[in-house]
Amino acid sequence: MEQVKPTRSELLRLKVNRNLAEQGMNLLKKKRDALLLEFMPIIDETMRLSLRLERVTADAQYDLAMAKAKEGGQTVRSASYASQGEVLVDITGTHVMGVPIPTIRKGQSTMRSALKRGYGVTGVSSRVDSAAEKFEEIIDVIMESADIETKLRRLGEELRKTNRRVNALENIVIPNLDEQIKFIEMSLEERARENVFRLKKVKRALEQKAEARMARIRGES
Amino acid sequence: MNGNGRGVNPPFAYDMEDRRSSVVVQVPLDDYGYANARVRAMTARLLDEHVYQQILEAPDYHSAIGVLEDTEYAKEVEEAVLEGINPTNIDRALTKNMIRNFDRIKHFISGRPHELIEILLSRWDLYNVKTILRGKRALVPNTEIERNLVPIGFLDMTVLGEIVRQPDLRSALDAVVVFSMEWPIPYGRAITSTLPEFLREHDLSIVETALDQLHYRHVISQARGKDVNSALVRKVIAMEIDVINIMNLLRLCGLELAKEGALKYFLPHGSLSQEEYVRIMGLGQPEAVAGELMRVLPQYREPISLGMRQFDEKGESAVLDELEKHVIKTCIHLTRDPLGIGVIIRYMWLKYLEVMNLRIIIRGKSIGLIESQIRKELFLFDEVLRKSA
Numbered sequence: 151m152e153q154v155k156p157t158r159s160e161l162l163r164l165k166v167n168r169n170l171a172e173q174g175m176n177l178l179k180k181k182r183d184a185l186l187l188e189f190m191p192i193i194d195e196t197m198r199l200s201l202r203l204e205r206v207t208a209d210a211q212y213d214l215a216m217a218k219a220k221e222g223g224q225t226v227r228s229a230s231y232a233s234q235g236e237v238l239v240d241i242t243g244t245h246v247m248g249v250p251i252p253t254i255r256k257g258q259s260t261m262r263s264a265l266k267r268g269y270g271v272t273g274v275s276s277r278v279d280s281a282a283e284k285f286e287e288i289i290d291v292i293m294e295s296a297d298i299e300t301k302l303r304r305l306g307e308e309l310r311k312t313n314r315r316v317n318a319l320e321n322i323v324i325p326n327l328d329e330q331i332k333f334i335e336m337s338l339e340e341r342a343r344e345n346v347f348r349l350k351k352v353k354r355a356l357e358q359k360a361e362a363r364m365a366r367i368r369g370e371s
Numbered sequence: 372m373n374g375n376g377r378g379v380n381p382p383f384a385y386d387m388e389d390r391r392s393s394v395v396v397q398v399p400l401d402d403y404g405y406a407n408a409r410v411r412a413m414t415a416r417l418l419d420e421h422v423y424q425q426i427l428e429a430p431d432y433h434s435a436i437g438v439l440e441d442t443e444y445a446k447e448v449e450e451a452v453l454e455g456i457n458p459t460n461i462d463r464a465l466t467k468n469m470i471r472n473f474d475r476i477k478h479f480i481s482g483r484p485h486e487l488i489e490i491l492l493s494r495w496d497l498y499n500v501k502t503i504l505r506g507k508r509a510l511v512p513n514t515e516i517e518r519n520l521v522p523i524g525f526l527d528m529t530v531l532g533e534i535v536r537q538p539d540l541r542s543a544l545d546a547v548v549v550f551s552m553e554w555p556i557p558y559g560r561a562i563t564s565t566l567p568e569f570l571r572e573h574d575l576s577i578v579e580t581a582l583d584q585l586h587y588r589h590v591i592s593q594a595r596g597k598d599v600n601s602a603l604v605r606k607v608i609a610m611e612i613d614v615i616n617i618m619n620l621l622r623l624c625g626l627e628l629a630k631e632g633a634l635k636y637f638l639p640h641g642s643l644s645q646e647e648y649v650r651i652m653g654l655g656q657p658e659a660v661a662g663e664l665m666r667v668l669p670q671y672r673e674p675i676s677l678g679m680r681q682f683d684e685k686g687e688s689a690v691l692d693e694l695e696k697h698v699i700k701t702c703i704h705l706t707r708d709p710l711g712i713g714v715i716i717r718y719m720w721l722k723y724l725e726v727m728n729l730r731i732i733i734r735g736k737s738i739g740l741i742e743s744q745i746r747k748e749l750f751l752f753d754e755v756l757r758k759s760a
Contacts, residue, residue: 211738213688216748219734220692220727223462224519225498231505232575264622270579272615272636273501276622276687 154330156337164334168327175319182312184247185305192302199295206291210284217277229278232269235262237289246301249308254297260289403600406480407714413472414718416443417725423752426729427745432736436461439729444468458737465726465733466521472722473523476715483596487604487712489525490590491719493556494611496524497586499531500547500558501579507540508575525555544578555593561585580635587612591640600712603705607716610701612641614694617664617671620651621687624660628652642668657682661690671697696751699724724750 154160218226238257243250264271264279271279422442429435436456439448444465451464477488499520506516513535520535522528530550537543544566548559561581569577587608594604619636633652637645651663661679665672674697678690685692702720706713728749735745746752 215734215738216688216731218458218462219731219748220695220750222466222521222730223459224466224502224521227519228498228502228505231502231509231511232579234509263626265576265626268574268576269505270501270576270583271619271622272583272638273497273579276618276691279622280686280688 154334156334156341158338161331161334161338164327164331168324168331171319171323171327175316175324178312178316178319181247182309182316185249185309185312188246189302189305189309192298192305195298196295196302199291199298203288203291203295206284206287210281210288213277213281213284217275217281220277221275226278226281229269229274232267232274233282234268235260235266237293239293246305247308249304251301251304254293254300256290256293260286260293262286403480403484403710403712403714406476406484407709407711409479410476410715410718413475414714414721417721418442418729423728423732426732427742429736432458432733435733435736444729447471458734461733462730463518465729469722469726470521470523473719476718480715484600484712484715487594487600488715489555490594490604491607491716492524493586493590494524495521496526496554496556497558497582499524499526500534501582503531503534503543504540504547504575504578506535507537507543556586556589558582558585583615584638587638587640599706599708603712603716606705607698607702609641610698612638613643613668613671614691614698616641616643616648617668617675617694618687618691620648620660620664621657621690624652624655624657627655642670657687673697692750699751700754728752 154164214226237260240255240257242253242255244253245251261283264276267279267282269278422438426435426438429438433456436448436452439445439461440452447464447467448461450467451460454460473492477485477492480488499522502519503516505511506519516535517528517532520528520531522531534543534546534550537546544562548562551557551559561584562578565578565581569575590608591605591612594601594608596602615638623633623636630649633649634645637643637648639645643651647667651660651667654660654663658679661675661682665675668675671694674693675690678693681689699720703717703724705716707717708714731748731750732745735748740748
């Protein structure tokens with residue numbers, strides 16, 4: 151325990167601090183609960199999306215492998231040279247319990263028709279189309295995942311930070327303050343008792359002194 | 372190579388044994404007798420069921436490649452392995468072997484038969500021209516573009532390399548326009564006619580579609596002739612056109628294209644007329660389109676019907692698989708006339724089928740598919756390979 155001055159003003163200051171710490175802890179606990187309420191559904195959503203991403207990726211890899219096998223790797227590569235396009239992403243922001251969270255939204259769907267992929271459809275087979283479609287779906291799912299995973303990471307970090315603060319207040323700061331308050335109270339009580347004892351002694355001394363003076367007066371008279 | 376990009380073929384072939392003994396036996400190369408005898412020998416060298424079985428049963432991808440190293444593909448596979456053991460290099464090795472074999476056929480035949488073979492292989496010229504233009508547009512390094520070319524047609528690597536070495540897309544387009552004036556198929560005309568639109572829209576698919584249409588128009592006209600062999604070549608090309616038109620109808624029917632828009636993707640000289648194509652495209656739903664195609668084109672009823680059964684699971688690719696199987700089967704069984712082009716067509720499609728199946732096995736092994744999964748994807752394995760074995 152750090153050195154504290156066992157004074158009444160210090161006691162008052164520590165009591166104010168303790169109340170503040172308790173208030174802060176309660177508020178942080180409420181924040182933690184609210185963050186948890188936001189966090190739990192996101193975990194479910196993230197799990198769902200990662201499973202979907204896994205499935206879509208496996209499908210896309212399979213289709214690509216089969217396109218390369220049936221058309222020839224060179225033909226697929228040639229079609230890939232022709233393929234062009236851009237992925238537009240809108241990034242805005244929002245706040246959840248004061249935590250800034252970026253929101254990532256698709257500018258436009260990455261899914262394109264066979265006519266928009268940059269190659270002439272008459273010269274490129276539907277196997278290449280099918281593989282391209284699956285990879286476009288992967289981009290779609292990745293963008294959804296990026297939004298939800300960023301949210302998950304930010305909320306997770308904030309949750310951990312809040313939990314650490316709650317634990318610090320609950321297990322270190324408040325018990326320390328309690329100990330200091332107890333120490334000061336005990337010191338003040340001790341000092342008060344000493345004071346009472348001293349006053350009693352003074353009183354007895356004064357009384358003895360008064361009795362002695364009375365006795366001397368009576369003796370003289 | 373002569374000025375128009377075609378290889379010069381000697382009018383006669385010399386038998387090696389005879390040459391050593393200084394007795395020159397001149398074999399006329401402008402009929403199919405000699406060529407077919409050689410092609411039949413090449414057909415006998417195609418992989419048999421036993422080799423397929425070994426590759427399929429190989430415990431992993433590396434062992435499967437090991438089996439290939441003891442076959443016809445040894446030379447190309449060994450070269451590929453030096454570059455690195457990956458499916459892309461093995462793919463290239465298999466294609467190289469196919470090129471080498473098709474090139475051999477071209478060298479022991481001349482005259483009209485040679486022309487017909489080049490017509491059959493000219494789809495690779497179209498592919499090569501498009502690959503160069505795509506590569507140039509995407510700023511792909513020249514060496515990488517060259518690695519993806521398949522020089523089996525009338526354009527050899529000298530001509531293609533010259534186009535590849537052009538500094539940019541515009542120069543490459545100009546080079547095709549200039550060079551193609553002497554080519555059997557003047558691809559430059561398609562480029563010239565679509566250049567203004569391409570420069571306005573910056574969409575290479577406009578040029579590609581025009582190239583496709585010009586290509587098929589020209590190959591059909593070049594295959595004109597009253598003889599049986601020309602008719603067979605026309606039949607094969609018409610099937611290619613039919614497959615493209617059928618697949619385009621299935622792929623594009625949901626896009627609600629106007630008549631002019633639909634006709635942009637129509638290839639003439641197949642079994643479908645323009646009017647039928649536009650009408651069927653207007654049906655809108657793949658199921659309705661497939662139903663109508665089966666009615667209008669009864670020769671494709673079976674493959675379309677088989678493909679549509681798997682449509683929900685595999686999409687249009689299921690129909691394409693069945694149509695390609697149908698085309699390969701038809702080409703393999705066209706005719707076995709020893710003095711006709713049928714023997715060569717049969718070999719070419721058997722070789723194509725072999726290379727495709729090997730690619731399926733190698734790719735399948737590389738992504739960890741088990742034997743039964745790979746067998747499901749193989750083309751005509753039971754119907755053709757076992758029978759021929």
